[in-house]
Amino acid sequence: MYVQHQPKDEERNTKHWESIHNELKNEFGIVAYKSWLIGLKIYGFKSNGELCLSLPTEFLKDWVVNHYKKKIEKLCKQYFENVKKIDILVNKNSDFVSLDSLQSIDNFSAESSSPLDPRFTFKNFVVGKSNELAFAAARRVSENNLVSFNPLFLFGGVGLGKTHLMHAIAWDIKERDPKRKVVYLSAEKFMYEFVKSLRYRDTMSFKEKFRSVDVLMIDDIQFIAGKESTQEEFFHTFNSLVGQSKQIIISGDRAPSDLDGLEERLRSRLSFGLVGEVHKADYELRLSILHTKIEARKDVVVDDEIIQFLAKKISSNVRELEGALRRLVAHSELVNRPINLEVAKQLLHDLLKVNDRKVSVEDIQKKVAEYFNIRYNDMISVRRSRIVARPRQVAMYLSKTFTPKSLPEIGRMFGGRDHTTVMHAIKKVQELCKYDPSFAEHIKVLKKTLEL
Numbered sequence: 001m002y003v004q005h006q007p008k009d010e011e012r013n014t015k016h017w018e019s020i021h022n023e024l025k026n027e028f029g030i031v032a033y034k035s036w037l038i039g040l041k042i043y044g045f046k047s048n049g050e051l052c053l054s055l056p057t058e059f060l061k062d063w064v065v066n067h068y069k070k071k072i073e074k075l076c077k078q079y080f081e082n083v084k085k086i087d088i089l090v091n092k093n094s095d096f097v098s099l100d101s102l103q104s105i106d107n108f109s110a111e112s113s114s115p116l117d118p119r120f121t122f123k124n125f126v127v128g129k130s131n132e133l134a135f136a137a138a139r140r141v142s143e144n145n146l147v148s149f150n151p152l153f154l155f156g157g158v159g160l161g162k163t164h165l166m167h168a169i170a171w172d173i174k175e176r177d178p179k180r181k182v183v184y185l186s187a188e189k190f191m192y193e194f195v196k197s198l199r200y201r202d203t204m205s206f207k208e209k210f211r212s213v214d215v216l217m218i219d220d221i222q223f224i225a226g227k228e229s230t231q232e233e234f235f236h237t238f239n240s241l242v243g244q245s246k247q248i249i250i251s252g253d254r255a256p257s258d259l260d261g262l263e264e265r266l267r268s269r270l271s272f273g274l275v276g277e278v279h280k281a282d283y284e285l286r287l288s289i290l291h292t293k294i295e296a297r298k299d300v301v302v303d304d305e306i307i308q309f310l311a312k313k314i315s316s317n318v319r320e321l322e323g324a325l326r327r328l329v330a331h332s333e334l335v336n337r338p339i340n341l342e343v344a345k346q347l348l349h350d351l352l353k354v355n356d357r358k359v360s361v362e363d364i365q366k367k368v369a370e371y372f373n374i375r376y377n378d379m380i381s382v383r384r385s386r387i388v389a390r391p392r393q394v395a396m397y398l399s400k401t402f403t404p405k406s407l408p409e410i411g412r413m414f415g416g417r418d419h420t421t422v423m424h425a426i427k428k429v430q431e432l433c434k435y436d437p438s439f440a441e442h443i444k445v446l447k448k449t450l451e452l
């Protein structure tokens with residue numbers, strides 16, 4: 001079933017395999033590579049174009065199949081001409097490999113904290129309306145040895161600076177007091193460490209390790225949604241640290257109350273301290289982020305026209321904005337002349353297309369909920385109280401204005417309401433706009449933010 005290879009092939013395959021390992025290391029970072037991928041071996045080539053790879057344990061195999069298989073397959077197809085797909089199996093007999101990967105896992109556990117990005121400091125964080133609360137809270141936590149709110153929970157969409165703020169807190173605390181033990185890690189890594197401690201029947205040292213820190217930061221908490229035993233363990237760690245007045249800082253993609261798949265007691269614990277939202281950057285902040293990043297690199301000049309164009313068009317998140325700028329700068333260095341608008345449009349074609357997408361009813365619901373300070377879930381809930389009913393009507397009205405959806409469709413997206421309810425909402429909003437100038441002003445502001 002497996003294909004015999006000539007010695008020359010053998011040599012070439014070994015080379016390719018090394019390159020694949022290197023690419024994996026680059027792509028996923030040294031920590032992930034050492035934890036999961038280092039023991040990945042070629043088991044054999046099948047005549048039907050399938051390449052069998054092996055890992056030493058069932059656990060590793062499951063993880064790698066779920067998280068990395070696509071990329072591995074892509075690389076294998078790229079490097080080995082005849083490979084059409086891959087399969088990963090467990091090869092317990094390869095002691096050499098398993099020893100190797102166990103060792104690497106142990107090295108890694110000595111250092112539980114993930115590395116901090118040196119660029120993610122307070123100094124490099126540009127503050128604007130959308131993130132000033134989160135920023136102030138982050139500063140407060142890092143300046144104050146006395147725990148004033150616990151936990152600090154930062155939430156918001158992707159690429160808006162949550163991780164940046166967390167790293168900044170860690171840097172700042174380390175600088176002020178190098179003796180304080182700050183541990184920063186993703187919820188995913190927390191889970192991995194926990195599962196590993198179960199596997200090695202070593203939960204005691206896991207508990208000790210996490211309960212002896214001064215500051216614990218867990219990034220992207222939404223990852224442990226639905227993972228009950230990890231949540232349970234996290235809950236205990238959490239309580240133990242709070243009990244010792246140690247600071248906890250958590251980030252998530254949603255507010256604690258909206259985190260589905262999280263146990264109620266944990267959810268309520270998470271909203272116990274200060275919950276700060278990092279909103280999408282508005283136009284002014286996007287501009288000032290671009291200016292800051294350009295100034296930081298003394299060697300580049302970018303036309304104001306281009307900067308404004310980027311700030312206007314790339315509104316989804318700061319990561320994409322940075323990426324766009326980086327691409328333009330790289331290109332202008334390559335061709336050794338400044339970029340004009342036409343070239344910028346070509347170079348950013350793909351990013352512009354994504355950012356050009358029309359507003360969805362969901363976007364509108366979120367924006368309006370945010371604006372009136374109600375929960376997103378209230379948009380679709382049955383609650384009738386005025387506090388939520390009026391914003392809901394506003395969102396229905398804006399949905400009709402900004403999307404091509406029909407009245408029944410809109411009704412359905414607001415918790416299955418009737419089209420007459422939507423009609424009524426639209427009339428009501430139009431009426432209020434006529435007679436109540438302050439209401440009309442709210443609508444104007446909302447329309448503007450949706451247009452940006």
Ligand code: ADP
Nearest residue numbers: 124125126157158159160161162163164318319
């Ligand atoms: P998140 O964790 O919210 O997904 P990140 O913290 O990883 O987002 O931020 C994505 C990128 O955008 C990072 O390179 C970060 O430095 C940058 N960034 C985000 N917000 C700001 C800001 N206000 N000022 C400067 N850079 C920012």
Ligand code: MG
Nearest residue numbers: 162163164219
């Ligand atoms: Mg992040």
